[in-house]
Amino acid sequence: MPNKPSDPVFQLLKSLTQSEKRHFRLFTNRQGSTEGLKFLQLFDAFDAQEQPDEERVLAQVPTLKRAQLANLKANLYKQLLASLRIYHAGQNLDIQLHEQLDYARVLYNKGFYQQSLRMLARVKLAAQQAELPHVALLAIDFEKLIESQYITRSLQGRAESLAAEATATAAHLSQQHALSNASLRLYGLYLQAGHARNQADHEQFTAYFRAHVPVSIGRGSGFWEKLYFYQAHVWYHTINQEFGLCYRYAQKWVDLFEAQPDLKESQTMLYIKGLHNLLAALFNLLYYSKFRDVLQTLEDFAANQTRRATPNTGALRGRAR
Numbered sequence: 001m002p003n004k005p006s007d008p009v010f011q012l013l014k015s016l017t018q019s020e021k022r023h024f025r026l027f028t029n030r031q032g033s034t035e036g037l038k039f040l041q042l043f044d045a046f047d048a049q050e051q052p053d054e055e056r057v058l059a060q061v062p063t064l065k066r067a068q069l070a071n072l073k074a075n076l077y078k079q080l081l082a083s084l085r086i087y088h089a090g091q092n093l094d095i096q097l098h099e100q101l102d103y104a105r106v107l108y109n110k111g112f113y114q115q116s117l118r119m120l121a122r123v124k125l126a127a128q129q130a131e132l133p134h135v136a137l138l139a140i141d142f143e144k145l146i147e148s149q150y151i152t153r154s155l156q157g158r159a160e161s162l163a164a165e166a167t168a169t170a171a172h173l174s175q176q177h178a179l180s181n182a183s184l185r186l187y188g189l190y191l192q193a194g195h196a197r198n199q200a201d202h203e204q205f206t207a208y209f210r211a212h213v214p215v216s217i218g219r220g221s222g223f224w225e226k227l228y229f230y231q232a233h234v235w236y237h238t239i240n241q242e243f244g245l246c247y248r249y250a251q252k253w254v255d256l257f258e259a260q261p262d263l264k265e266s267q268t269m270l271y272i273k274g275l276h277n278l279l280a281a282l283f284n285l286l287y288y289s290k291f292r293d294v295l296q297t298l299e300d301f302a303a304n305q306t307r308r309a310t311p312n313t314g315a316l317r318g319r320a321r
Helices: 010-012 019-027 038-047 055-059 068-085 093-109 113-129 133-148 157-195 199-212 223-239 243-257 262-266 268-285 287-301 313-321
Strands: none
Touching: 010 038, 010 068, 019 038, 019 068, 038 055, 038 068, 055 068, 093 113, 093 133, 093 199, 113 133, 133 157, 157 199, 157 223, 199 223, 223 243, 223 268, 243 262, 243 268, 268 287
């Protein structure tokens, strides 16, 4: 009897592009011959099916035993994810930086403390430039771990700077999480309750908004703090049907990405979502000329052949239209 089509291994496998499938075969061949790799036989069998059918797989590949199937599927899933991780690493800086953190750990375990510190310094700098404070804090904490053990004898002069970096980065992260929580909850309220229907609804949403979202954020706030601050305002003003204010903060949301074009590529979904909310506000305001300009921006971005599309961005782009 065919298995449910929600089988995660089968779903992941069938989502692969031809290029990703070629990479997977090269990835599995990295240690030499692929003969006898049963998970690869399972891959080929599933790849030929439209719906997952384990009975057909066992009949077509006699070397696969029913008792092995669960472990083989788990191994195939792991191998697919490992291959995709490498394949997409070039388009995901956070994957690259986490890999370098792993390398720094390896160097530390081997006793190469200065090499480890140099790698951590590069990771920290790249993370700070890419607005990834959570990765930067991981690097700083690891630096503190090495220096606090007096292994390198280089702590003199660095204790204060490391402590200050850690405190500042942790403060940014704390504010970022507080704002992201407020934004997420306001969006949840909007999905659950829709627009405010009367004065009582307005007062309830306003009380929540004022309790969780600060009046302003500091000039030193990073990209993510600003983004979540603007998002919270967009959801709040959308709930209250204050479309003029919704337009103002949706525009600020989009302007953040225009000021840092590299983040359009690494955070494409959020950029498209910002354009979508800006278009929605302009539509409700009947601001046709501006709506047409923003729509053209979205269409130009979608038509850019140099940008790698993903299922996530494709789905969001369709919704924005």
